[in-house]
Amino acid sequence: MGPRKFSSRNLTEFLSATIEALSSSSELREILQEFADDHASLISENEGPCSSRPGTKALTSEFEIETRLGMRATKISQKLRQEKDRANMTSADTKYTALLENLNEILKEVLS
Numbered sequence: 001m002g003p004r005k006f007s008s009r010n011l012t013e014f015l016s017a018t019i020e021a022l023s024s025s026s027e028l029r030e031i032l033q034e035f036a037d038d039h040a041s042l043i044s045e046n047e048g049p050c051s052s053r054p055g056t057k058a059l060t061s062e063f064e065i066e067t068r069l070g071m072r073a074t075k076i077s078q079k080l081r082q083e084k085d086r087a088n089m090t091s092a093d094t095k096y097t098a099l100l101e102n103l104n105e106i107l108k109e110v111l112s
Contacts, residue, residue, distance in 0.1 A: 008059040008096065011039060011103075028110055035103050042099065046092040059096040060089065 015036040022029035046059055065085045068078070089097075 007064070008039070008043065011100070012036075012043075015039065031106060035099065035106075038099055039096075042092050042096050045095075046090065057090075060085070060093045061100050062086070062089075062097040063100060065089075 015032055019029055019032050019036060042059060065082050068081055068085065
């Protein structure tokens, strides 16, 4: 099973709580701290110099797009919405998707 919908805010909370719970000498803690730092960089990149602007777009992953419903409850509507959302993905969104894929692989390895 691949990664599921995981909002940027949820990722921040997950990484912070997990890092805090691990011992300071844990190798996993170091790995997760790198992910947290990369995630913070992506958030900064996405916000840009106008971060105080209320319309700042949150990071969106490919996995979030796959789970979004269309305007109507039809497969065609869902596919059209997904295509539109994919076309609007920024480079930060693409990097965020890659970050989630990497985190998913690390967690599968650690938890298996």
